[in-house]
Amino acid sequence: MSMTPQVRQILANYESDNPGSKANLARILLQGRLGGSGKLVILPVDQGFEHGPVRSFAPNPPAYDPHYHFQRAIDAGLSAYAAPLGPLEAGAATFAGQIPLILKVNSANTLTATKDQAVTGSVRDALRLGCAAIGFTIYPGSDQAYAMMEEIRAMAAEAKAHGLAVVIWSYPRGGSLSKEGETAIDITAYAAHMACLLGAHVVKVKLPSAHIEQPEARQVYEKQKIAVDTMTQRVAHVVQSCFNGRRIVVFSGGESKDLEGIYKECAGIRDGGGNGSIIGRNTFQRPRAEALAMLDMIVSIYQGKAYNTDANKKLQAVPGHAA
Amino acid sequence: MSMTPQVRQILANYESDNPGSKANLARILLQGRLGGSGKLVILPVDQGFEHGPVRSFAPNPPAYDPHYHFQRAIDAGLSAYAAPLGPLEAGAATFAGQIPLILKVNSANTLTATKDQAVTGSVRDALRLGCAAIGFTIYPGSDQAYAMMEEIRAMAAEAKAHGLAVVIWSYPRGGSLSKEGETAIDITAYAAHMACLLGAHVVKVKLPSAHIEQPEARQVYEKQKIAVDTMTQRVAHVVQSCFNGRRIVVFSGGESKDLEGIYKECAGIRDGGGNGSIIGRNTFQRPRAEALAMLDMIVSIYQGKAYNTDANKKLQAVPGHAA
Amino acid sequence: MSMTPQVRQILANYESDNPGSKANLARILLQGRLGGSGKLVILPVDQGFEHGPVRSFAPNPPAYDPHYHFQRAIDAGLSAYAAPLGPLEAGAATFAGQIPLILKVNSANTLTATKDQAVTGSVRDALRLGCAAIGFTIYPGSDQAYAMMEEIRAMAAEAKAHGLAVVIWSYPRGGSLSKEGETAIDITAYAAHMACLLGAHVVKVKLPSAHIEQPEARQVYEKQKIAVDTMTQRVAHVVQSCFNGRRIVVFSGGESKDLEGIYKECAGIRDGGGNGSIIGRNTFQRPRAEALAMLDMIVSIYQGKAYNTDANKKLQAVPGHAA
Amino acid sequence: MSMTPQVRQILANYESDNPGSKANLARILLQGRLGGSGKLVILPVDQGFEHGPVRSFAPNPPAYDPHYHFQRAIDAGLSAYAAPLGPLEAGAATFAGQIPLILKVNSANTLTATKDQAVTGSVRDALRLGCAAIGFTIYPGSDQAYAMMEEIRAMAAEAKAHGLAVVIWSYPRGGSLSKEGETAIDITAYAAHMACLLGAHVVKVKLPSAHIEQPEARQVYEKQKIAVDTMTQRVAHVVQSCFNGRRIVVFSGGESKDLEGIYKECAGIRDGGGNGSIIGRNTFQRPRAEALAMLDMIVSIYQGKAYNTDANKKLQAVPGHAA
């Protein structure tokens, strides 16, 4: 894939980074069917850690095999594949050089109630496995938030010195946050901003709701007449919070829902100026053919070939696709 | 023992490992009476730490002597012997080169209530004692689970860089887990999966019961019609959770029970595709001759010479053995 | 570029390497117009160090600019670009992610008479610049040969641990070697073999002549009836000396000559089973259009589209090309 | 292979070593057809470095492939395989756990006249490749002798701390030594003794001639009436010089000669109490079947089944073998 103006423009924003980190960002941005467009779709498979194998893989048993996910990410023409140490060790040699890898270097599980994650990988692991980036989750709001920030500070510095890219999953939870507040627009924008402040090259947040959690924030939204009614508006607001678009931000959808819902969200991300989706369970829990068809549609949306807004400002699925 | 297709196939799954770690896995898999079969029986003697010497060794006083266990593992043709630092220091020179050793590098004791273990050995210790692997216990669910995972992350990276193999004992406990839940099938599969995610070469879990602990998991088992009624089914489910069989998984039986029960369990492990047993107290608390006879039967079971399923789908002990 | 059977087969030979080094080899082998074919053409620009700028760049002044070489390597669809620290620092950000880079970590210059090179780059430099490999020159035969081997031993170990590939330029000179002996077939095969013994992933030697330098070697060539009359035979002999083809070997042409001569040499490399060319001065001292045309023909030759042997065992340039 | 009294007795001499080094010595001593006998035959393949590929491998072209040597050492039931870094990297994964490996960590080549070797491997390399030992050459008498001794001092200390065994090739040359003196009995005994003084676990020297190089030594041989007329006497003298047999000593034959000569030498090594042979070129330059037949006879000699001394004190080949 050759360089494009879109990717060149994105890379120019990472002006303090060494060429190694830029090259790894470029590899992700030039990979797959969205390569060169400035959009990206990342496949993360860390649900085995988060929810255990049966909840993650039993709906589609081939997904028990780590090779399945590498192959699916390649076949669907995705931009990168993110996973913890074990699954990358189990396939990184077989698929060497075929798709950029992101080593998820911390992980949580539902058996542990603490709002924290264990560091389960290292920059050295990422290098020996040929990864383009490390991925790290912070829980802004939790009692462990500062400790987690300090962990990623150290790991990000090491990763950047070795020419890797840094992806931060920023998931607010804990403290005085309500359950609804975890995906509130003010909190999501805040979480994305903190990831940028910590030096992330790529930010990953959940798609925000229109709920506003903090009274002080609400006042500002109202006073400044900031519209957050539509997904497109909310995404644009998050993008603005990421250094006015100087940092790549991708979104996850959260709880599984119907295809139509997912497609509309992707269109919202696209139209709000978001860089793409990180989408795991919603694909690998479907049979392979169904998952590939879904990913094909998502790629089409990011390519601007589907779910465009019509003259009536309504989203229109492409002809021939059930929408 | 020369290489066999079974062992070659297992080793091929460790595609990111250096030849040193592969050679040490090969040594274990080619050792003893099950050498080359892809099955293995490991003797662990860490009960002295866990329960103190009198509960561990008084039923069979020769077992107070560390040499006793080395010799028994060799005489019974087992695959490896696992113990903490002290006992290995007490016999590793005498038995140098005779059986692969696994240095158990963390240990708990009943005088301490914390659901944690102390790190009591190092990779350097394993190397100077001529060990093939390090062994480490994690307690998924406990308050210390993340700290334990971070300890083994660092030690596993060092072990792999020095060509050793890594065995993780994954024993769920603590948090909101019920006592019954510690060996529930959903929890055991989850625990085995997490050991794989952490990069274990060999996973060790307890034989699971048919109990399902987590409501969210129960829904999946029911919806997907996953049968976990028989031991064979449950073992197969755990094997699947170990990267679809790409990682070696061995099982312990837990509380001592009658011989017939133990033999049937081994047949279940074998028929479910498990790689073998790790069996300590049940052997060393019996007189030597009795223990050797028991291990002989277990080896026979894994060799497929005993406790096979007959036409009526019932297990049959081999003629000449009391079953 | 997706994986191909040819590349998969080559990567399988690097059985002790971690996935990081494999991925970087794969990146080179999947890059450009020869991507996936198992053949490669590398552009090296270190003549500025070797002969000074005026001798190197004055014949084609745009070549004074480091960006010129990055762009030319990309435009010509080459496999990788190799240069010392300075030029890579001058362009690695602009061209990040567009072509695999090889940091040449030692360099000689004509002002210094010692048959040695200065170490002018590091593995850390390679990582921060986003390189796929380090390149290192040894001078077998020189008084400094052992010291140079000890340097690359240490740097190669560090590079491999960090997931980089290692390219060794093996150029015999010094000691009792005659000038003619430096490119003798026996010496070239020996030099290529030593690079392999030192652990190179990719070996670079000069195209050998039919001269045999060592009397002891001559006896063997004669006794064993080893034909080294044609370039194809000599290349095949060098390939055999590279662990019977288990290591990638590329050739340089040396002194500039006419196009026809260069093309025939490439056909010889191809037909002898060599992996490709490393070609610098012969291209960058020509005007850009001419150089691109030449590289286009070379790529065509490695693709098997030109300079094939006809029924009369004579090389035939493709129709439409002046040969 | 289970422990034997012979091996136990040898291991007892390494009383200051940790169990790791003992276990690796045990692995070598228990390997292959001579396993347990206290005798050993090691296959070294470093002639590619020493003399170049064509002189080494052209007489038997399959030997160009590093896998060939691993396989031959295994098939012939030898005790260990020794080679430089590159060839071990090229096969250590495929043959993991099948035969003890010795990483030759320094190497010379005939293009360089200096009586020195380059350090071309490390203890870390040996560990990641799963080796049982490192091998190192010293040239007592050369200007570089002290520097070489200092290199092996450091590497041996590191190797022993990590549980590896240490093999020293002790080849006198340089200084005031005559060519004949390099294999003189006094010089060979001295060289073997120095390897022991340096802490070698296994000493490798060339089979000594009856020549005595040093006048001061000659006086002692004469005064003490030390007979060094037969190979058996000379080997016994070297064994005595290796701490009176407390260190393992193996012999190479040097320039290729006829089979009968090689067999008689092996009988001499055996009858003089030497521990065995290290035999490379003499085997791998023969076709595989011939080489295996030769190694079969050598093993038989060390097993005491062939070339025993008859009543007339003459060596007798076994019936059915051409002697």
Next chain:
Amino acid sequence: MSMTPQVRQILANYESDNPGSKANLARILLQGRLGGSGKLVILPVDQGFEHGPVRSFAPNPPAYDPHYHFQRAIDAGLSAYAAPLGPLEAGAATFAGQIPLILKVNSANTLTATKDQAVTGSVRDALRLGCAAIGFTIYPGSDQAYAMMEEIRAMAAEAKAHGLAVVIWSYPRGGSLSKEGETAIDITAYAAHMACLLGAHVVKVKLPSAHIEQPEARQVYEKQKIAVDTMTQRVAHVVQSCFNGRRIVVFSGGESKDLEGIYKECAGIRDGGGNGSIIGRNTFQRPRAEALAMLDMIVSIYQGKAYNTDANKKLQAVPGHAA
């Protein structure tokens, strides 16, 4: 052995040393038959390195076995045993705790003409072998003298930091020194003084002759009327040069001579205030019984029980000893 005033007084001179180094000096001074007297006899066995095994051990073949020397030093009631790495490794476990060991950390051999020694042991080796001290040779006058001094500087600092004692063998040779000058009284005093200046705890020099090598020194001896005619005077002069007796100094005899000569020299050392003898070849080249008898007499001399000066200022052997 309990502390004595003599030893207490000696230790008080090492006022800057840590208690570890003092304890190790005390162990040597309290060991054996001279324990507590302030006198000591050390057995060094490094002649195998210096002259090869046959010249060293053939006159008394049991001496080929390293255990022989440990046992003899213990049986003769000596103060310490000094040897290179290999022999200490071969016996340090068997004789652990029975006699203080001195690891000779550099060594020369007669095959190498350079007036230098190779560093063949380390402080870490000395610690793991349970040694009380390291021993190091310097050659004042040689081209390598400064390099050797720098080596012992570093090793002595490390040894002292780890609580070991440091013994320096100071043997002038090379440069403009005549053969006779190597043992001249002015040169010997100078050599001993330099060892003290370098921080040695114990100095070892050869017994000086009455020759004065340096004209400038001769003028002073004459002007100041310093008598160096008798051995007692010369020893007293050397002792004075060792910080006026604040450092322990022991003497070797050099070329073997008759018993009477050796005994008289020891009496001279004793009467001149020297601390004792370091005596190797003169004992181990004799049959064991003879050697033990000789050592018995030497001990008696240092105990003041033999070879005392009578009323006529003549040495008198004790009754019952042949003198």
